[in-house]
Amino acid sequence: MSERANSIDGVAKTIAEILKDKKYSIDYYQREYKWETKQLAELVTDLTGKFLEFYSPDHKRTAVGGYPGYFLGSIIVSQKGSQPFVVDGQQRLTTLTLILTYLRRLQSDLGTSEVKIDELIYSEAYGEKSFNLDVADRNDSMQGLFEQGEYEAPPESVESVHTLIARYSEIDDLFPDELKGDALPYFIDWLKDRVQIVQITAYNDDDAYAIFETMNDRGLKLTPADMLKGYLLANIDDGAPRAKANDLWRSWMRRLDDFDEGLGSDFLKTWLRSQYSTKIRERKKDAKPQNWDRIGTEFHRWLRGDAKRIGLTSNDAFGTFVTRDLDFYARQYERIIEAEVSFAPKSPLRFIRFNADHRFTLQDQMLLAPLRTDDEAATIDIKFEIVGRFIDILLAWRIWNFRATDYSTMQYGMTALMFRIRGLSVSELARELYRYLLDEKETFDSGADLYVHQQNRGQLHKILARITDHVTTQSGQASNYVELTGGTGVKYEVEHIWANHPERHTGEFVQETEFARHRNRIGGLLLLPKQHNGSYNDDTYEQKRPRYFSQNLLAASLDPQAYEKNPGFVRFVRSRGLDFRPYDAFTATSVTERGDLYRAIAKQVWNPEDLLRVAGLAVAE
Known part of the structure; x- marks a missing residue:
């Protein structure tokens, strides 16, 4: 074995140096890309937030070379001849490649000064293009994202492909x-050129994996969570108190990380922000990071500096902070995380799932904010329901009015609101959030009908699923929300009641663009299983209508048969005063009428007064 084969290199490199004209492979046994929305949001927020600390519009671009750098952790590479294999760090490298791919398209769309980054994404030899993170079963999806900004994965695609596409769509x-x-x-x-990663390179697999195990299994790769733990335990009386705190900490971090990689760290940030942050960086030039921002990037340093302010003034206080506070909030955080991926139709936590399906990751801190360690179980559930309902209503209103619901748009406003609801009682919480909604200018009664377009199709799908599920459950049938959103393996799609044949509607529309706009209005849409949607595609309404009767109740309500021998549905329609009716023919007026019906249902599904009812308050308050 050569002397080189036994050496190990560790060098800090910029992103450009790591990726430019490089070709990394990933061993087959650790190939899956598994990052979820939370990890992506954290990385994008950390990078953009750090950059905005330094940037000023009056700077010349050359000033960027003097901006402070930013350390993004380490990767471990096994160099096998001329081919480097990523042993640790592929999640981060894959995500950086997706971000660079997005930035390449964004600067093209905006027409800003072009920064050459293609060479960080792919390299070319003999006329053949290959991606710098070279994984064969991802190449088609990466090619689609690179060239078109989108890609529809075949059903048989590996997990990583579906995850890649989902994360790219969120950037x-x-x-x-x-x-x-x-x-x-x-x-x-x-x-x-200013963001750096330490690349540790070994020249055989044994050395590479020995480094990986040493840095992780033996705890030498200290994370912010490790450093926070060390600080807290050092300030707790030695012996039984420290041992108890240590066991509890280890138990929760292991339990959360077993649920999802990195979830323990996510919990610490969410908990500390929800209970102790007081300010967030303002959205203006030269604004400085505040404690909310610092908790996101260096919570271990922040807590050491703010220990006295938050009451850590004695050994007993440090012990209580872990054995009471951390234990309480970790338990509730675990319930939130579980509620985001499960669904119980009558649970007070069901709104958490609805909000998670809209990828609203800011809800976790808002849900924890009003909780107190002495809250009883029933009180906690009511607070969860009030906050969950509030977010659910706010998101629905924004979607209906074509307003953004993304993390960066809502981060400042929702965090400021979180400060206001911290520690409130049930009645105080309900009143505060109810008043917030009363002050909103854009509701279901403002603007025109919701309509589908390329960017809001996923959101509108969820709105239709909720409306459909409401009709179903209120008619006495079992909830079909999970099925409608693809949770049972059956893929549903937004169905246009009118086929895309403007020539069939020349009596109502002079221009094809007018037809297309009216066809896309919410009153002309349903949810159907993909297999049925595809088979109905070109049929006339008269051909489709009898088939709709075999589908969900919202679709079936177009057919007269739905009003026969269906007492639950008929009773629901009458009791709620909803203008359901069958249609022999579906005209432009029918689309408008149906849109009015959907709006009326939406106002029942997303009703601000429900916040007061849940709290046991009179609606007049």
Whole structure:
């Protein structure tokens, strides 16, 4: 074995140095890309937030070279001849490649000064293009994202492909609007040349995996969570108190990380922000990071500096902070995380699932904020329901009015609201959030009908699923929300009641564009299983209508048979005063009438007065 084979290199490199014209492979046994929305949001927020600390619009681009750098952790590479294999760090490298792919398209769309980043994404040899993170079963999806900004994965695609596409589709919502303009080339320059990763390179697999195990299994790769734990335990009386706190900490971090990689760290940030942050960086030039921002990037340093302010003034206080506070909030955080991926139709936590399906990751801190460690179980559930309902209503209103619901748009406002609801009682919480909704100008009664377009199709799908599920459950049938949103393996799609044949409607529309706009209005839409939607595609309404009767109740209500021998549905329609009716023919007026019906149902599904009812308060308050 050569002397080189036994050596190990560790060098801090910029993103450009790591990726430029490189070709990394990933061993087959650890190939899956598994990052979820939370990890992506954290990375994008950390990078953009750090850049905005330094950036000023009056800077020249050359000033970026003097901006402070940013350390993004380490990767471990096994160099096998000329081919480097990523042993640790592929999640981060894959996500950086997706971000760079997005930035390449964004600067093209905006027409800003072009920063050359293609070479960080792919390399070309003999006329053949290949991606710098070279994984064969991902190449088609990466090619689609690179060239078109979208890709529809075949059903048989591996898990990583579906995850790649989902995470790429979320980047635009997470990327701050203030960087989608003249600041963009500055940010790309900084990302390429000022963000650094330590690349540890071994020259055989045994050494590479020994390093990996040493840095992780033996705890030498200290994370912010490890450093926070060390600080807290050092300030707790030695012996039984410290041992109890240590056991509890280890138990919760292991339990959360077993649920999802990195969830323990996510919990610490969410908990500390929800209970102790008081300010967030303002959205203006030269604004400085505040404690909410610092908790997101360096919560271990923040807590050491703010220990006295938050009451950590004695050994007993440090012990209580872990054995009472951490234990309480970790338990409730675990319930939130479980509620985001499960569904019980009558549970007070069901709204958490609805909000998670809209990828609203800010809800976790808002849900924890009003909780107190002495709250009883029933009180906790009521607070969860009030906050969950509030977010659910707010998101529905914003979607109906074509307003953004992404992380970067809502981060400041929702965090400021979180400060206001911290520690409130049930009645105080309900009144505060109810008043907030009363002050909103855009509701179901403002603006025109919701209509589907390329960017809101996923959101509108969820709105239709809720409306459909409401009709179903209120008619006495079992909830079909999970099925409608693809949770049972059956893929549902937005169905246009009118086929895309403007020539069939020349008596009502002179221009094809007018027909297309009316066809896309919410009153002309349903949810159907993909197999049925495809088979109905070109049929006339008269051909489709009898088939709709075999589908969900919202679709079936177009056919007269739905009103026969269906007492639960008929009773629901009458009791709620909803203008359901069958249609022999479906005209432009029918689309408008049906849209009015959907709006009326939506006002029942998302009713601000429900916040007061849940709290046991009179609606007149």
